[in-house]
Amino acid sequence: MKYIFIRHGKTHFNEIGLKQGWCDSPLTKEGIQQIEKMAQLLKNEKITRAFTSPTLRAKQTAQIILKEHDVLLYEDERFKEVNFGILEGLPCSFVDSLHLESPNWLEDLEMDYTGYQGENVKDVIIRHQEALKEIEKESHEEDCIVVVGHGCSLYALIKTLLKDEKLAFPENASAYILYKENKEYKLDKYLRP
DSSP states (O other): OEEEEEEOOOBHHHHHTBOOSSSOOOBOHHHHHHHHHHHHHTTTSOOOEEEEOSSHHHHHHHHHHTTTSOOOEEEOGGGOOOOOGGGTTSBHHHHHHTOOBOTTHHHHOOBBOGGGTOOBHHHHHHHHHHHHHHHHHTOOTTOEEEEEEOHHHHHHHHHHHSTTOOOOOOOTTOEEEEEEETTEEEEEEEEOO
């Protein structure tokens, strides 16, 4: 089984440095161009199943990626980004000053916004893993599955699937390609547009 995990393209919130989790903004012109480049990189993939977070930015990304592929797109709430609670839409510089993420969160996955009506990243990982389990129950070994999501949540999920890998945080419009063989996930490559 092959997975292609894609982070959405650049949004207005990214451009102006605002915290964006469950709140939404559409892709910018640059974001659309980024995803169109990624679509070209993935045009020869034999995508058989596709899932997306229900946010506009993720759906726009998935629709562009799937233009050349004859596959249904399913929305799944469990692929949403971390909920940053009442800190959504505030400047990232201010949110970062609250130190709700470990200085080493890319390694230890310590991120907790529950004190601000948000989520703990561990809960986000659990909901992503539950979605993957359901997808895998309904899939075949030869399937190529696209999942379009968000930076923090996809990174945390992939980090738990590939425990020993040194991973880059997914840039806008990037993709991690993984294979699952014998109940183990293996990194194939990281693509950037």
